[in-house]
Amino acid sequence: MFRLLLQELRSRRNAIIGWAIGLTLLPAIYVGIYPQFAEDLAGMGAILEMDIYKAMGMSFGTFEDWLASTVINIVPILVAIYAVLDGTGTLAGEEDSGKLELVVALPIPRWQIVTVKAIALNIALFLILLLVAISTTIVFIAIESDVETTLVATDVLWGLLYTWPIAMAFGMVSLFLGTFAPSRRNAALIATVVVVVSYFGTNLASQVSALESIKPLFLFNYLDATASLWVDGPQTSDVLILLGLSLVAFLLALVFFQRRDITVGAWPWQRGRIPADAGKTA
């Protein structure tokens, strides 16, 4: 099992480095430009309080607001894209390409294959976030003296790492969908809809009182992308809900992969049945 995990991590090495470098640019730019932005902030109050920003859960009054509204708000969306790609790719994608047949033919129980892939996916998500968090923290240290803030470097580091649970949740949902849907394309489509609806649903529900009751259905509801994150840290209940959802999705992935006919590409309800007239024409 450990060897398979090493192989899974090795296969993700380039993706982890590539995504980390790519994602680093965004928070580095947002944090790096803040001193200049802060100077211009005074004259932009009306613009920054526009509904469009509120709908996206953004506020720019202080550096803490700025950091939460940009980096903490956007990085999880981008990491969720990786989670969808990897989560649907690692089982469904390999099944589509035919490589999974080689793995399943090995003397390895299916539950171990799913477990190893889930662990590798979550480690990959953590490493990407860690590298992004480290680079963002370095940029913060560089501009810290120019910024009026109570935050310290470790706050920035932890703030980004707090987004790991939601990334895990998207990853595990994607993994499950890969074991459930007939192909990676179907799984990725559904997973992408989950991410997009979660993001805009959360922000919209915050603005529209009629939607308040369904807000708990959206995963981004459990990500605190406001300045309160720096004061209170993430809500324990939010983290537990995301971890619980991840666990449920993982368990469902185990169940459905255990029953799956690899290489067939069918929904679970399309499993074969022997027709009454079987053999009469054969």
Add this chain to the structure above:
Amino acid sequence: MTDYMIETKGLSVYYGRHRGILDVDLRVEKGEVFGFLGPNGSGKTTTQRVLMDIIRPTAGEAMMLGKDCQKEGVAARDRVGYLPGELSLYNDMRASQFFTMYHSLQRNNNDPKYWQTLADRLDLDTRRRIREYSRGNKQKVGVVMAFMNKPELLILDEPTTGLDPLVQQTVMELVREANQVGATVFFSSHILSEVQAVCDRVGIIREGQMVATERVEDMTRQHFKRVRFNFATTPPDEAFTLDGVTVLARDDSGITLEIRENLGVVMEMAVSYGINDIETIPVTLEEIFLAYYGKGNGGGNV
């Protein structure tokens, strides 16, 4: 169900309402080379995938090495080498990396460098990335993968596909050598001459159902015979017009017959014309196979 390396009983697989295989009963004995024949879509790959627990049967049982392919599949696959028919490899890896990785993921791995020996025999440069390989070289990777663990049972789905004739010969040598040291081999192929050359028994599957399982020599001997008679007296044109007898060729000196039934009557008639010489012409497995499938016209009886 413990005396056979492979045993299936009433094995059926349906994809939705589409038939994969139906009521397949199969027994492969320890130490034999078993050829699994059938045209495209007949169910060969489906059967092999069920054995490897890649897909689950709709009904019936499948056992390998005395173990249930589903419930004890891990223990069974530990002693099996498998070459899938639709081979898809890790294109970003070098072949040597792939073999090292694949070897490390197996438990019964007592000869970590045997893959190198196999690769050398197949003239495969393992330093190159798999994506750079031709189709034939990728197939060589698959062959090495199947044999590298010195398994007790080899399940090979068309192992010589895409290989040039020389390499095909080498693969057949590997099959023979593995068999000589005790391995059982279950393989499907479209190249019937190689099946005839290496197999002890063959099973023929048609439209998902087994239609014959016999020793190769019995199959080629029993199903029909092709005989050339040279006569002292030329028989009339209507001679040998019997059920199950086909005149394949006729000339001044004799006649060539394909005999499916009425052999005794044919011999009596031949004697009446004075036999100068008689020659039995070997029937190939390919001809038997085509007879089973009616040369593509929906099948026929032999």
